[in-house]
Amino acid sequence: MSLDFDSIQAAHERIRAHIHRTPVMTSSRLDAASGASLFFKCENFQKIGAFKARGATNAVFSLDDATARRGVATHSSGNHGAALARAAKLRSIPAYIVMPSNSAKVKVRAVEGCGARIVFCEPTEAARETTCADVIAKTGATLIHSFENEDVMAGQGTAAVELLEGIPDVDLLMCPIGGGGLLCGTAIAAKSMQPKIKLIAVEPANADDAAQSFRAGRVIRTEKKFTIADGLRTNIGAPNFAIIQRYVDDIVTVSEEAIISAMRTIWETMKIIVEPSAAVPYAAFVESKIDIGGKRVGIILTGGNVDLDALPWME
Secondary structure, eight states: OOOSHHHHHHHHHHHGGGSOOOOEEOOHHHHHHHTSEEEEEEGGGSGGGBTHHHHHHHHHHHSOHHHHHTOEEEEOSSHHHHHHHHHHHHTTOOEEEEEETTOOHHHHHHHHHTTOEEEEEOSSHHHHHHHHHHHHHHHOOEEOOSSSOHHHHHHHTHHHHHHHHHSOSOSEEEEEOSSSHHHHHHHHHHHHHOTTOEEEEEEEGGGOHHHHHHHHTSOOOOOOOOOSOGGGOSOOOHHHHHHHHHHOOEEEEEOHHHHHHHHHHHHHHHOOOOOHHHHHHHHHHHTTOSOOTTOEEEEEEOBOOOOTTSOGGGO
C-alpha cells in the first residue's frame, strides 16, 4: 500500500464501526479573540481520548488472520499504546506495549485497562526501540509503529475527512506535529478534498526538529528539551518527512507558556478537557505566529488525556 486518498477512504470504512465520529465545535468568544472562524475537531472525545484510536484500529484490522494471531507490539508514551491495546482487544489478539518509565499515570492506566502487557524501559528513544525489538523477537508480534506505519497514517487522516465533510470551504487546517503520522494523513486527505487549502503544523519550540527539518529540506534529529506537550517529544519520521515536504505549507513553533495559556483558554471557554499537545495549534494564535484574520480555520484537537493531579497552572 502507498498512502493516498483511496487508502484513507478505505481506512474510514474499515474503522467506522469501532470509533466515534467526533463533533466539530465552535466558540464565538474564540472567534472574536482570533478574528477568524475556528472549527475544532474534538478528538479528545474519541475512543481512548485521542485521535490515535483511528490509526491503531486501522492497522490492527488490516492484518491478515495468521499475522494478527501472533499479536501486535509498539513503544509509546501513552495514547498510541492505549489505542493499540484497545484495537487488539477488539480483535481478541495480544498486545505488547513498551512504555517509558516516566509515562503519565493516566496513560499507563489506559493501556492496562485494555488488557495489554506493558514492558517499562528507560525514557530514551534508543531504550524504547531496543526493548520493543526484544519483545518482538520473543513473541513474534508485529510492530505497529505510532507514525511510520502507512496504515496508521491512513487511519489518522480520517479525522480530517470528517472535519472537511462537515465544514466546507476551510481556508486553513492546523494540527500538531510529533512524529508526523497525523500530519501526513491529514495533509493527503485535506489536499485531496480541497486542493487550495493551506496546511500548517505546529510544534513546541522545545521539540522543534520538524520545523528545523522543514527549513533545511532534510531530516534533522534533535535532543529534546522538556516540553509539557509530551505527545510531541518524538523526532519526525523519515517517511513522514517526505510526505510533509510535498503537502505541508508551513511548520511553526510555540513556547511552553503559550501552550499552557492555550490549554487553559480552551478549558475555560469551551468547557472541554484537552491535553497540552492538543492545545499547541491554538498556541500559535496566542503568540500571533500566523495570520488567520477573516479565515475559516480547522483545528484538530488531538486528545484529552490529562493527569488531573498535575495541571500546569496549579504548580
